[in-house]
Amino acid sequence: MTTIQQLAEQSGVSVATVSRALNGSSEVSEATRERIVALAQELDYTPSAAARTLVSRRSHVVGVVLETGPDHPDLKHPFFQEVLVGLKHGVGAQGYDLLLFASERPGNGFGGTHSYLRRAEHHGVDGAILMGFDGDPEIARLAASSLPCVAVDADLDGPRTGYVMSENREGAALAVRHLHELGHERIATVTGWLRTKPGADRLDGFREEVERLGLEPRDEYVVEGDFYDESGYRGTRQLLELDEPPTALFAASDQMAAGAIRAANELGVGVPGGLAVVGFDDIALASLIQPQLTTVRQNMQALGEVAAEGLGRMIEDSEAAPVRRLVPTELIVRVSSGATEAPRAKALESEEVD
Amino acid sequence: MTTIQQLAEQSGVSVATVSRALNGSSEVSEATRERIVALAQELDYTPSAAARTLVSRRSHVVGVVLETGPDHPDLKHPFFQEVLVGLKHGVGAQGYDLLLFASERPGNGFGGTHSYLRRAEHHGVDGAILMGFDGDPEIARLAASSLPCVAVDADLDGPRTGYVMSENREGAALAVRHLHELGHERIATVTGWLRTKPGADRLDGFREEVERLGLEPRDEYVVEGDFYDESGYRGTRQLLELDEPPTALFAASDQMAAGAIRAANELGVGVPGGLAVVGFDDIALASLIQPQLTTVRQNMQALGEVAAEGLGRMIEDSEAAPVRRLVPTELIVRVSSGATEAPRAKALESEEVD
DNA sequence: AGCGTCTTCGGAAACGTTTACGCTCGCGCG
DNA sequence: CGCGCGAGCGTAAACGTTTCCGAAGACGCT
Numbered sequence: 001m002t003t004i005q006q007l008a009e010q011s012g013v014s015v016a017t018v019s020r021a022l023n024g025s026s027e028v029s030e031a032t033r034e035r036i037v038a039l040a041q042e043l044d045y046t047p048s049a050a051a052r053t054l055v056s057r058r059s060h061v062v063g064v065v066l067e068t069g070p071d072h073p074d075l076k077h078p079f080f081q082e083v084l085v086g087l088k089h090g091v092g093a094q095g096y097d098l099l100l101f102a103s104e105r106p107g108n109g110f111g112g113t114h115s116y117l118r119r120a121e122h123h124g125v126d127g128a129i130l131m132g133f134d135g136d137p138e139i140a141r142l143a144a145s146s147l148p149c150v151a152v153d154a155d156l157d158g159p160r161t162g163y164v165m166s167e168n169r170e171g172a173a174l175a176v177r178h179l180h181e182l183g184h185e186r187i188a189t190v191t192g193w194l195r196t197k198p199g200a201d202r203l204d205g206f207r208e209e210v211e212r213l214g215l216e217p218r219d220e221y222v223v224e225g226d227f228y229d230e231s232g233y234r235g236t237r238q239l240l241e242l243d244e245p246p247t248a249l250f251a252a253s254d255q256m257a258a259g260a261i262r263a264a265n266e267l268g269v270g271v272p273g274g275l276a277v278v279g280f281d282d283i284a285l286a287s288l289i290q291p292q293l294t295t296v297r298q299n300m301q302a303l304g305e306v307a308a309e310g311l312g313r314m315i316e317d318s319e320a321a322p323v324r325r326l327v328p329t330e331l332i333v334r335v336s337s338g339a340t341e342a343p344r345a346k347a348l349e350s351e352e353v354d
Numbered sequence: 355m356t357t358i359q360q361l362a363e364q365s366g367v368s369v370a371t372v373s374r375a376l377n378g379s380s381e382v383s384e385a386t387r388e389r390i391v392a393l394a395q396e397l398d399y400t401p402s403a404a405a406r407t408l409v410s411r412r413s414h415v416v417g418v419v420l421e422t423g424p425d426h427p428d429l430k431h432p433f434f435q436e437v438l439v440g441l442k443h444g445v446g447a448q449g450y451d452l453l454l455f456a457s458e459r460p461g462n463g464f465g466g467t468h469s470y471l472r473r474a475e476h477h478g479v480d481g482a483i484l485m486g487f488d489g490d491p492e493i494a495r496l497a498a499s500s501l502p503c504v505a506v507d508a509d510l511d512g513p514r515t516g517y518v519m520s521e522n523r524e525g526a527a528l529a530v531r532h533l534h535e536l537g538h539e540r541i542a543t544v545t546g547w548l549r550t551k552p553g554a555d556r557l558d559g560f561r562e563e564v565e566r567l568g569l570e571p572r573d574e575y576v577v578e579g580d581f582y583d584e585s586g587y588r589g590t591r592q593l594l595e596l597d598e599p600p601t602a603l604f605a606a607s608d609q610m611a612a613g614a615i616r617a618a619n620e621l622g623v624g625v626p627g628g629l630a631v632v633g634f635d636d637i638a639l640a641s642l643i644q645p646q647l648t649t650v651r652q653n654m655q656a657l658g659e660v661a662a663e664g665l666g667r668m669i670e671d672s673e674a675a676p677v678r679r680l681v682p683t684e685l686i687v688r689v690s691s692g693a694t695e696a697p698r699a700k701a702l703e704s705e706e707v708d
Numbered sequence: 709a710g711c712g713t714c715t716t717c718g719g720a721a722a723c724g725t726t727t728a729c730g731c732t733c734g735c736g737c738g
Numbered sequence: 739c740g741c742g743c744g745a746g747c748g749t750a751a752a753c754g755t756t757t758c759c760g761a762a763g764a765c766g767c768t
Binding site: 001044046047048049050051053054059060061064076078080081082084085087088089091092093095096097098099100101102103104105118119121122123124229255258259261262265283284285288289290 | 355398400401402403404405407408413414415418430432434435436438439441442443445446447449450451452453454455456457458459472473475476477478583609612613615616619637638639642643644
């Protein structure tokens with residue numbers, strides 16, 4: 001590994017000049033800069049991030065903390081993956097790399113639990129992305145600190161902490177309106193995990209739209225789920241066994257929608273004939289489910305990109321206000337909702353557009 | 355941010371002693387150690403990874419490079435996500451964090467493309483995980499270097515580079531044997547992307563087992579796909595339009611299997627009645643597909659964990675041979691293959707076990 | 709009593725950068 | 739001709755650690 005000193009010796013200048021030349025400082029003549037750059041190329045010089053971070057107090061790394069544990073969705077959920085690719089592109093474009101906090105060894109030197117804030121300080125990350133948790137006190141400390149943070153799908157805030165979310169309310173309303181336009185009056189929902197903000201928001205959006213449309217709100221048409229397919233299955237069984245079962249269902253996630261379809265099939269109820277179903281997310285496999293899923297697409301990749309971009313701004317400009325952004329959702333009409341006119345063609349068309 | 359020096363001053367010892375105390379060196383008395391540790395707790399001391407890395411030449415970070423680009427699966431594929439959670443747990447248990455190379459800014463200081471090897475050296479990662487590529491020259495350079503590396507799903511090797519893969523051959527054979535045991539003689543396959551090792555291996559396994567069972571190998575029963583569902587759809591249409599169409603299909607990925615089912619449905623061929631289908635992967639949503647997918651499970655999470663563990667060993671012990679491991683695959687019988695005896699119960703049972 | 713050894717600690721160098729400060733030119737201007 | 743100024747460069751301090759080397763004392767042995 002060649003160092004800046006070796007470059008200095010071999011080119012007959014001081015280390016300071018080499019550093020300036022490589023960093024594009026204007027205080028060095030064009031001639032010597034070229035000489036030094038050429039030498040650096042030749043010797044395959046690579047600067048040491050550690051040394052640079054140590055003195056400049058900038059690491060060009062942003063941390064990603066996603067709360068993990070038995071109760072937490074972890075990064076197994078397709079949602080995180082999609083957000084992650086957006087994040088990668090977003091931070092990458094700004095010259096940052098991503099650090100995934102994984103180490104389970106105590107903070108360092110001595111025992112004690114591994115606080116996320118400590119990990120962040122330890123690595124000297126320039127900012128952090130917060131994902132997949134619900135009021136974890138550790139995360140709260142991080143959000144309350146002076147480290148630039150952006151939460152994805154949680155309405156955390158702090159002096160330097162913002163958030164990015166999908167328009168969950170509006171999306172849920174979209175779904176309800178769609179079902180209503182198809183003639184349904186008895187519309188039920190299986191909710192997401194209500195301790196999470198998106199879960200709660202989608203339920204709110206559902207209720208608001210039901211009311212706005214003048215439909216009769218019924219408590220028994222709201223059953224609580226947890227985003228995973230098993231809860232969709234159980235919830236739907238419960239709904240279909242009511243005396244007056246719903247004719248349409250809004251499931252707060254595609255996975256629950258898949259569970260719902262399975263439940264309906266088992267009870268001999270056709271989808272969309274006996275029960276029209278709309279999901280939420282538009283995960284990659286939504287179109288593989290039979291019947292193909294009508295769903296509310298949230299652009300998870302965009303979520304990641306927006307978060308990254310907002311975080312970047314906060315890092316560059318210490319005066320910048322924390323980002324607070326909602327990204328739009330969009331109804332994708334496929335088969336499961338029973339849209340009458342040539343659903344297949346319509347679905348294809350809307351995919352072409354994309 | 356408190357430093358080791360402040361701890362030294364306030365506790366009346368030298369920095370050397372503080373360092374030793376916090377690192378568990380035996381050269382410090384128990385009394386002073388306790389005093390220092392207590393002080394560190396109180397002042398919320400966090401060591402600087404940058405400084406530590408600089409001098410000790412160990413970063414306790416492992417890099418993750420996944421080749422990205424138009425032609426590459428990128429991290430959008432569910433496969434990577436699952437591997438990633440295994441990786442996270444695996445490296446975390448050994449005290450490492452994960453660095454996802456994202457930055458699109460040129461190496462540093464001067465222009466030139468961002469070599470992965472350079473990035474790795476720049477950050478001083480202790481090792482690297484290689485994923486999702488096929489003979490990329492940049493990756494090859496990395497594998498040829500002296501940096502400990504483990505490739506996932508590619509048979510790279512080098513002085514300090516090993517690999518971890520699923521038993522793709524055996525898995526494919528499992529699928530063929532299962533279909534044969536159900537009475538099928540005309541068994542076809544839609545392959546994965548043959549430039550990748552798993553794609554090629556699954557095809558090999560298919561062919562070997564066909565031969566071993568004494569079935570007639572037919573070239574027109576092998577159609578090339580790319581792991582994604584669209585290719586499964588097209589390939590299956592092609593197969594079903596043959597004069598003598600197959601009665602059973604091995605798709606080299608679950609997504610292609612889903613595409614195959616869609617194609618069969620469109621042509622009025624029932625699954626599993628008209629065409630028995632077996633997939634590969636057992637992605638999380640395989641059981642959401644209708645009919646539920648019989649598939650060869652590869653334990654992607656284990657893949658990540660094994661890779662992490664192997665990498666850790668190579669890092670700790672510079673004499674250690676590069677890890678070369680195949681992790682077992684397993685047939686998961688659900689509905690799509692038309693297994694006769696109570697397929698539903700069997701499927702549930704095998705999920706309970708999990 | 710002298711000597712070696714072990715324990716516990718401090719001093720200081722080193723890791724590879726960035727950057728504040730200061731120096732030396734050459735040049736233009738009065 | 740002298741003065742000031744800017745461009746270009748070097749010196750050295752700093753960043754926060756780890757670790758080598760050595761020193762001082764305690765202690766046991768001959």
